[in-house]
Amino acid sequence: MATLNNIAQNLQNKSIFITGCTGFLAKIFVEKILRVLPQVKRLYLLIRAPDAKSAKHRLDTQVISKELFRVLRTKHGDEFNSFISEKLCPVAGDMAVEDLGIQETHLKVVIMREVDIIVNVAATTTFDERYDIALNINALGADRLMAFAQRCHRLQMFLHVSTAYVCGSNSGLIMEKPIRIEETPNGESNLDIEKELQLVEKKLEELQARGVEKAEETAAMKELGLNRARSFGWPNSYAFTKAMGEMLIGESRRDLPLVIIRPTIIEATLADPFPGWIEGFRTAGSVIMSYAKGKLKCFPANAELPMDVIPADMVVNAMVVSMVVHSRQSASFIYHVGSSKQNPTSNSVLANCAYRYFSSNPVKGKDGRAISIDQPFFYTSMDNFRKYMNFYYNMPLQALRLANLALFNICGRLLKDLTRKYNFIMYLAELYEPYVFFDGRFDDSNTEGLRKAMKAGGMEEGWFNFDPKCINWEEYYMKVYYPGLVRYAMMQK
Numbered sequence: 001m002a003t004l005n006n007i008a009q010n011l012q013n014k015s016i017f018i019t020g021c022t023g024f025l026a027k028i029f030v031e032k033i034l035r036v037l038p039q040v041k042r043l044y045l046l047i048r049a050p051d052a053k054s055a056k057h058r059l060d061t062q063v064i065s066k067e068l069f070r071v072l073r074t075k076h077g078d079e080f081n082s083f084i085s086e087k088l089c090p091v092a093g094d095m096a097v098e099d100l101g102i103q104e105t106h107l108k109v110v111i112m113r114e115v116d117i118i119v120n121v122a123a124t125t126t127f128d129e130r131y132d133i134a135l136n137i138n139a140l141g142a143d144r145l146m147a148f149a150q151r152c153h154r155l156q157m158f159l160h161v162s163t164a165y166v167c168g169s170n171s172g173l174i175m176e177k178p179i180r181i182e183e184t185p186n187g188e189s190n191l192d193i194e195k196e197l198q199l200v201e202k203k204l205e206e207l208q209a210r211g212v213e214k215a216e217e218t219a220a221m222k223e224l225g226l227n228r229a230r231s232f233g234w235p236n237s238y239a240f241t242k243a244m245g246e247m248l249i250g251e252s253r254r255d256l257p258l259v260i261i262r263p264t265i266i267e268a269t270l271a272d273p274f275p276g277w278i279e280g281f282r283t284a285g286s287v288i289m290s291y292a293k294g295k296l297k298c299f300p301a302n303a304e305l306p307m308d309v310i311p312a313d314m315v316v317n318a319m320v321v322s323m324v325v326h327s328r329q330s331a332s333f334i335y336h337v338g339s340s341k342q343n344p345t346s347n348s349v350l351a352n353c354a355y356r357y358f359s360s361n362p363v364k365g366k367d368g369r370a371i372s373i374d375q376p377f378f379y380t381s382m383d384n385f386r387k388y389m390n391f392y393y394n395m396p397l398q399a400l401r402l403a404n405l406a407l408f409n410i411c412g413r414l415l416k417d418l419t420r421k422y423n424f425i426m427y428l429a430e431l432y433e434p435y436v437f438f439d440g441r442f443d444d445s446n447t448e449g450l451r452k453a454m455k456a457g458g459m460e461e462g463w464f465n466f467d468p469k470c471i472n473w474e475e476y477y478m479k480v481y482y483p484g485l486v487r488y489a490m491m492q493k
Contacts, residue, residue, distance in 0.1 A: 011039060013041045015114045016033070016119060019122035027066065034083075049090075055091065096133075112151055113153055113154070134238060139241045161261050163239060179246050184232040236431070267310070276481065285489060291376065293365075298377050301378055305438065308441075340440075342448075350477065353478055353482070355373060382430075393425075400418070
């Protein structure tokens with residue numbers, strides 16, 4: 001590995017091309033670079049937009065205006081806007097089309113001539129996304145970006161953010177190793193990406209020939225993605241298509257330095273730029289807030305299995321350090337950025353802390369009254385959870401449905417509301433089942449080596465800490481994560 005003298009010196013006057021910057025993680029990455037490493041020359045931000053004006057508008061309204069940039073804005077004061085204009089260049093384009101959809105020829109030439117590092121954070125992270133969309137962005141989009149990278153004259157490395165759950169249904173200790181083309185978690189059949197594309201095209205043609213409405217088409221494409229993912233051993237179309245993205249760029253990179261960062265469950269920032277910042281409800285947040293609002297009375301999860309949470313700022317710190325360590329190295333490197341190996345927390349700690357926090361700081365309902373919650377309990381298998389939901393919720397719903405028919409729809413509104421709540425809980429349970437029953441830990445030997453390289457290079461560890469051993473989980477949940485969910489995620493709804 002290269003020796004680090006100083007991160008700022010290594011990135012001075014470097015230009016970085018970043019995708020996905022309107023998303024949660026990439027925003028934090030951009031803010032960190034601007035605040036801590038202003039010596040960079042320029043950040044080119046690919047933004048899905050039809051033209052430069054629209055791209056600039058999205059940058060201003062969906063990135064720079066966020067509270068995440070409060071510290072940076074205070075730091076620069078009246079000079080903030082001029083600093084942003086100098087350092088950030090929005091690029092109108094689209095990962096879902098060839099050549100990244102960049103229409104401005106001169107800007108494309110400038111990027112190809114000047115960019116030193118490409119950072120791919122673009123993804124559709126919805127677990128049950130339409131298969132055609134997930135495949136086009138998470139897999140083909142990454143491959144299009146790699147093809148673009150091959151045309152950049154002075155490129156020193158390609159950094160790709162994936163997910164640790166590309167391992168699929170595997171358990172035990174999950175190693176930091178590449179995924180080969182045709183390799184599947186269940187090993188039962190070879191994966192052919194070209195055939196998957198043909199399957200998608202055939203399905204779309206069939207649905208369009210039938211003249212189905214958009215909602216039915218979307219439901220069918222979501223179902224196709226989940227079925228295809230699970231047939232190969234992946235939990236959902238997100239992990240499946242991210243795995244295919246890794247396969248494609250691993251094959252097409254040639255001798256371009258490639259770093260793949262595989263985070264686990266990314267949640268609110270631990271410390272940087274301030275504790276608790278989060279945007280929207282992430283993987284664990286959706287379940288926790290359903291519990292806090294009284295919609296979820298129990299947790300379908302093995303209480304003692306690891307819940308592999310990692311704060312978003314630690315992922316960003318690992319990204320920055322890896323950029324410097326592996327610049328100009330004609331090899332590929334894979335890093336798990338998680339907590340289950342070094343400092344595991346569990347489903348029970350997550351849930352019990354939620355009970356303590358939201359009992360003392362209850363969420364208010366639409367009527368303004370505090371919502372009371374019960375001590376959480378766990379169903380250690382989905383079969384038991386389904387039996388519980390069927391007996392206590394679904395069977396009474398069926399009885400109410402019959403009564404409503406006999407009473408000429410007098411209970412129609414109540415029936416609709418209860419049915420919606422029941423379906424939502426079952427949807428959450430099915431969607432997150434592969435994660436709350438995941439019996440694996442992610443080896444981070446490579447990541448530990450990256451931490452040692454950082455220390456050996458004399459870098460200030462406090463600025464770029466990504467060691468999960470420093471996290472006190474109860475303190476993080478009670479003082480950082482849950483307050484952040486309420487302050488930021490709920491306020492954004």
